[in-house]
Amino acid sequence: MHYTGTVWRPPYETSSLLLEVTAGCTHHKCKFCTLYDDIPFQFRMSSLEDIEADLIEARGQFPLWNNYKVERTFLTGANPFVLKAEWLLKIAELIKKYFCKNKTIGCFSRITDITLKTDLELEQLRKAGYDGLTIGIETGDNEALKFMNKGYLSKDITEQCMRLERAGISYSFFYLAGISGKGHGEEGARATAKICNQLHPKLVGANMLTIYPQSELYKEIRKGNWKAEEEIEKYKEIRTLVKELRIATAFGALGASNAVPIWGRLPEDTEKILSILEKIINNVSEEELEKYRKNLPHL
Numbered sequence: 001m002h003y004t005g006t007v008w009r010p011p012y013e014t015s016s017l018l019l020e021v022t023a024g025c026t027h028h029k030c031k032f033c034t035l036y037d038d039i040p041f042q043f044r045m046s047s048l049e050d051i052e053a054d055l056i057e058a059r060g061q062f063p064l065w066n067n068y069k070v071e072r073t074f075l076t077g078a079n080p081f082v083l084k085a086e087w088l089l090k091i092a093e094l095i096k097k098y099f100c101k102n103k104t105i106g107c108f109s110r111i112t113d114i115t116l117k118t119d120l121e122l123e124q125l126r127k128a129g130y131d132g133l134t135i136g137i138e139t140g141d142n143e144a145l146k147f148m149n150k151g152y153l154s155k156d157i158t159e160q161c162m163r164l165e166r167a168g169i170s171y172s173f174f175y176l177a178g179i180s181g182k183g184h185g186e187e188g189a190r191a192t193a194k195i196c197n198q199l200h201p202k203l204v205g206a207n208m209l210t211i212y213p214q215s216e217l218y219k220e221i222r223k224g225n226w227k228a229e230e231e232i233e234k235y236k237e238i239r240t241l242v243k244e245l246r247i248a249t250a251f252g253a254l255g256a257s258n259a260v261p262i263w264g265r266l267p268e269d270t271e272k273i274l275s276i277l278e279k280i281i282n283n284v285s286e287e288e289l290e291k292y293r294k295n296l297p298h299l
């Protein structure tokens, strides 16, 4: 398989067929991000020949009866949804050719990747199987979005996700606790809940900011331009987010950046999740949580 660098996928795509159609990120400017630093270029599209070769190889891995078990494909790379609709449709055709029972195709998407598609293209993509996108919105806090160079503002999140909803494409969000900086975590959580409450994400997944020395953000801290939240503040931030969410959705904190995995459905499990967060806030020391973060070699 043509996998390039570390292959990142959301925890819930564990049983999806992972197909490389891009490598790297077209944006590559978020100050905290080091995810794709292990590849020697910023962004690359795979050729249709390479994609087809991978599908043939993947099909060859399974006995024939098992081909019918591939029902979902996850396209790898930081933002494959940036590809032109025409190209994404060709990829969908190839997947169908080799895995005829594949029902849906997911991938990471930036908010700005949706902007590039017309409403008609979004509908065509939905019909071709594109569904269940994962969008790292990180926050609804405009100051943090600007400072971190995310390349969009909170109003863009609502506008573009409403367009996805009209086209019938479901999506999940990743939230990044700590992105608002020291003293602003809960404010950032409230701004994010305000955005989410206007939308229908299938999942709000929380990750926690981990700052690596090779990141731009680390340089900003060294220059005295930004201060990191303490670990406990990040948990208070997540507690505020959960308290303020008014929508029916799944909530998870499952990635490696979370010292304590949390999972549940809102509103049914709101009290259970809040009680786990209270226990961490009241019983676990800052030092213990910091130790966990310092020992994370990579996310």
Ligand code: SF4
Binding pocket: 025, 026, 027, 028, 029, 030, 033, 034, 035, 036, 078, 110, 136
């Ligand atoms: S956070 Fe996502 S969009 Fe930003 S640079 Fe990293 S991979 Fe690209």
